[in-house]
Amino acid sequence: MDARENGAALARAASVISDTSRATILLILLDGRAWTATELAAQAGIARSTASEHLHVLVDSGLVVERRAGRHRYLSLADARAAALVESLSLSTVAPPPKPSLRAIAADRALREARSCYDHLAGAAGVAMLGALEARELIGPGPGLTSAGERWCAELGLDFESAARSRRPFVRRCLDWTERRDHLAGGLGAALFERFLELGWLARGPVPRAVRVTGPGRAELQARLGLFE
């Protein structure tokens, strides 16, 4: 393969991003959430047929992955490498402005006013918890805990082994429809939820699915997982 063939391969990779509509879609997806094709069309300011064609190109390139749920097609960035690529290309244009502090305040409130999904945390709190567990490598890409994760659970007094023996998947990522990101479900999600209630870190709210993070709970979750940074 000579220089020009290598150049053609590089050019093809860059040309996926070199269209305004596809680039706009990638920037929208940079928020880490999954969006439907119709939503992406509206946000990018193009027809749904145009969006469908562009999404086909983005999925083929490997930058974007799709998940089907009935008639809905959810799209998200494939992985951290894809995100890094889009971000580093963005930085060669202009750096995006820092987020306003009001936004951080709203996010903090969303974490505190958590929602449960059956027997595990959902909403902003559930998404943040999954992100924190991954960032601290307490769970890996597979279905189980890491060694560090097992020690961490033992320190919480969590009997993770019986939850792991259950027929139910232990570490399961579930797309959170309101946040458009994954939260932690499965046996581990349920066990952690139950344990946090026992420890008094979470308390049930006025309606069954509403839970709130208590004062001690906030301090502990901040110290152990950095949830409220």
Next chain:
Amino acid sequence: MDARENGAALARAASVISDTSRATILLILLDGRAWTATELAAQAGIARSTASEHLHVLVDSGLVVERRAGRHRYLSLADARAAALVESLSLSTVAPPPKPSLRAIAADRALREARSCYDHLAGAAGVAMLGALEARELIGPGPGLTSAGERWCAELGLDFESAARSRRPFVRRCLDWTERRDHLAGGLGAALFERFLELGWLARGPVPRAVRVTGPGRAELQARLGLFE
């Protein structure tokens, strides 16, 4: 600036790389050397007029910088960020094959059979030395030594302070025509060259500009700078 304007900016950045000829030129420049416009045209397999137009686009985008020397126009990648961008886009295609060991052997010989440029090291050895000083942060982007660099020179018994007081620029990067990369010139380049001769690490060769790295010199330069890795 709305989502679509941000998308347009990202698309423009990517479209610079999305042409096969420009992408080929960027891959050629990834070797860290400076090439003339005519040479780049030949290697990319395009007419010189085509190359001129593409180089204009690459320089405008900030990915490539130019240096003029008489009728010659030398082009090189702008900085490490530009190289990282091109490399990460390449990695989303296929990884380049590792260099053959024969090449490493030839490079080693080039380092040993060094050449001097007036009063400082040139050729492969001079380029390698500059790279090693930068990698170990003994010199910074500015015109002087770092604190670590001053200690390093003191350990060599180098009186760098009198060389720094000279009217001559202390750390000067000079484009090495044979290697197409910068080597170290200026007061520091001369002082190091003189000191290496004093220490017996370099010895003059049969013609005045040829110098060779001695046995002890090779061991010391390997230990202190990793020149022969």
Next chain:
DNA sequence: GGAACGTTTCGGTGCGCGCCGAAGCATCGA
């Protein structure tokens, strides 16, 4: 079973851009 909704396919249209050769400009050496 039919209506509503989300998505995909396809043909038509228009535009941007890459290619080149010829001519011109700047630099260098004899």
Next chain:
DNA sequence: TCGATGCTTCGGCGCGCACCGAAACGTTCC
């Protein structure tokens, strides 16, 4: 001063691709 060399500019040509609406397909709900 003139010829050679490196590079730039420009007009012409051709092609690839993004846009859209209409129609069709698949899924969900009543």
